[in-house]
Amino acid sequence: MGKPSTGLVCLIFLFHLIAFGLAVGAETRRTTVTWEYDSVGQYYFCKYKLDIASGLAAGGFIFNLLSLVVIMGVTRCFCCGGPYDSGASRSCAIVSLALLWLCFLIAEACFLAGANRNQMRTNTEFFKGTLIPDCETISKGVFAAAAAFTFFSGILSEVYYICTTKSRLDNPQGPARTVGMTTFSQQSPYSL
Template identity: 80%
Template sequence: MGKPSFGLVCLIFVFHLIAFCLALGAETRRTKVTWDFDSVGQYYYCNYKLDIASGLAAGGFIFNLISILVIMGVTRCFCCGGPYDPGSFRAFAIVSLVLLWLCYIIAQACFLAGANQNQMRTTTKYFQGTLIPDCETISKGIFAAAAAFTFFSGILSEFYYICTTKSKTENQQGTAARSVGMTNFSQHSPYNL
């Protein structure tokens, strides 16, 4: 069995923690909008406050991407990493890999959708006597969902890395491989002439 690298575990944790904090920051700094009235032109319009939520979401997206690239590069995405011992560690590694990719894809989709929607600006003017404009803003909670799935993908990536490392065979770790030797058998075989 292999031994997980403590430094790599800490590095993956830090990347996911930064992405998680950026997602929470983006949630609190979403676009704010007010309805204002232009007395000269006699119309209502949407007045959007400047924010940094989209930039924070882009940062969270990048740190989440870096963390998954590091973990997949180290483990070679499980399928290309070499032989693994059968057992519970290998089964847990496969299950956590599937769940990790699911959480990662959802988190990245939330980051992208949130950053895109946060930049939407309604420019329609509503003249006096009509209804107050319906100003488009991002749905509350999309960055919180990104934070939640980033948190889950962080836990799953740590679990996946540890299980993958522990399930590697002795041959993969550089020690003697468990194999059946055929040399002694052929020397003592009664069929040798």
């Protein structure tokens, strides 16, 4: 059975921590909008405040992706890694791998959708006498969801790596994996 590398565990934790921090930063720096009135043209328009939320979300996307690439490269995605011991560690690795991919895909989708939606600007002008314009901004909580699923994928990647490493067999041809038949052949009543 293998032993997990402390350095790799710390590296994966660091990547997820950075992605989580960038997602929280993107949530706090979302685009804000105000309605302005142009007295010369007599219309309302949307005035957007410049922000860096989309850049932070792109950074979170990259660090989350980088952590998954590293963990899948080290473990060889569980299916190409060699023989594994059947038991609780293997079962835990399979379940955590499935949940890791689910949380990873949801986090990446939130990062992408949030960054894209944060960059959208409506340029509609509403003339005097009409309703105030509906200025589109990103919904509150998209980057927070990305942060939450990044946190879950961080925990699951650590569990997956540790369980995979513990369930990997170092010597698959060892004596614990074979059944000796020599004692049965020596005690056979039909031997000559």
